[in-house]
Amino acid sequence: QVQLVQSGAEVKKPGASVKVSCKASGYTFTSYDINWVRQATGQGLEWMGWMNPNSDSTVYAQKFQGRVTMTKSTSISTAYMELSSLRSEDTAVYYCARGHWSQGLYFGMDVWGQGTTVTVSS
Amino acid sequence: EIVLTQSPGILSLSPGKRATLSCRASQSVSSIYLAWYQQKPGQAPRLLIYGASSRATGIPDRFSGSGSGTDFTLTISRLEPEDFAVYYCQQYDSSLRWTFGQGTKVEIK
Numbered sequence: 022q023v024q025l026v027q028s029g030a031e032v033k034k035p036g037a038s039v040k041v042s043c044k045a046s047g048y049t050f051t052s053y054d055i056n057w058v059r060q061a062t063g064q065g066l067e068w069m070g071w072m073n074p075n076s077d078s079t080v081y082a083q084k085f086q087g088r089v090t091m092t093k094s095t096s097i098s099t100a101y102m103e104l105s106s107l108r109s110e111d112t113a114v115y116y117c118a119r120g121h122w123s124q125g126l127y128f129g130m131d132v133w134g135q136g137t138t139v140t141v142s143s
Numbered sequence: 144e145i146v147l148t149q150s151p152g153i154l155s156l157s158p159g160k161r162a163t164l165s166c167r168a169s170q171s172v173s174s175i176y177l178a179w180y181q182q183k184p185g186q187a188p189r190l191l192i193y194g195a196s197s198r199a200t201g202i203p204d205r206f207s208g209s210g211s212g213t214d215f216t217l218t219i220s221r222l223e224p225e226d227f228a229v230y231y232c233q234q235y236d237s238s239l240r241w242t243f244g245q246g247t248k249v250e251i252k
Contacts, residue, residue, distance in 0.1 A: 056241065058188075066180075066188065066231055068241040080239045083144070116187055127235065129178045129193035131200075136187055 023047035025117050025134035032140045038105040041137045043117030050098035051075040054120035056130055057091065057102045059113040067113075071120060072100060107141045114138050145169050145236045147244035155252040162219040164247045166232035171212050176235035179208055179217045182246075183228045191230075192217065219249070227251050 028042040043055060057069040070081035072091040079091050090103045100117060115137045118130035146169040156162055166177075174195040180188040190199040192208035195215055205220040219226055232244040 058243075065246045066182075066233075066243040068233075068243060071241070082240060118188075121193075127176050127178070127193060128197075129190040129199055130180075130188075130233075131190045131193075133187035133189070 023119075023132050025119060025132055027115075027117060027134040027137045030138040030140070032142065033107050035108055035141055035143055037107050037141075038103055039107060039139050040101055040103040041115050041117075041139070043100045043102070043134050045098045045100070045119070048119075050093075051095060054122065055091070055093070055100040056118045056120050057089075058116045058118055058130075060116070060136075061110075061113040064113075069102070069115075074100065104139075107139075109141050112139065112141045144238075144240075145172060145234060145242055147232055147234055147242055149230075149232060149244035149247045151247060152245075153248045153250060155250050156222055157252045158222050158224055160222050162217075162222055162226070162249055164217040164219075164230055164249070166210075166215040166217070166244050168213045168215075168234060172215075172234045172236070174211050174215075177208075177210070177215055178233045180231045180233065181226075181228050182231065188231065222249070224251075 026044045031039050033039050051074045054071045056071040059067050072079045074093045093100045117134040119132040121128035121131045148167045150165045177195040179192040182188040196208045207218045209216050229246045229248045231246045
């Protein structure tokens with residue numbers, strides 16, 4: 022079945038970087054965008070950026086420009102999100118989500134990973 | 144940047160009642176880029192509606208979306224126990240960026 026499986030929880034110190042993986046299965050990895058969305062405890066959803074695995078194009082939210090990098094490995098159908106210069110406010114659950122586009126029409130973020138908890142603490 | 148404002152913040156209703164959730168954009172949004180998601184505690188969000196009014200695969204027909212321009216609505220015709228959750232609207236703008244609303248919590252009255 023179509024699914025996205027993310028890497029496990031991380032604990033990082035302030036100033037460090039974290040790299041979260043998102044492995045796709047059940048569909049053609051390069052045919053759909055991968056978005057990254059985070060959610061702090063008790064807060065709403067915050068979109069961080071997307072990557073097109075076919076073209077390697079990326080678009081990041083202004084808030085994360087310069088701190089986030091989204092990459093992929095096509096051979097293993099895996100997307101990565103790296104966030105640097107971590108601070109306590111980056112403590113959150115990070116989700117990857119498949120963006121479904123077809124012929125210029127958008128069909129939503131229709132498949133989500135299970136989430137990866139990142140804790141930033143000294 | 145387009146800001147999405149959802150109202151109310153909390154909606155307290157009994158099962159069987161109709162729920163009407165609002166999502167207002169700070170400027171006009173293309174309907175084809177407006178989506179709604181449901182999130183339950185401890186779970187990832189689930190896509191409900193895309194293109195403002197099209198139900199995603201497997202979504203019951205008690206969920207419907209409508210609206211255009213700056214005003215969009217998610218309606219749940221008769222609340223089932225499993226519908227009590229937080230709902231988010233989402234839009235995509237000309238800068239190729241997505242934005243979520245802050246969410247509406249539908250709770251049992």
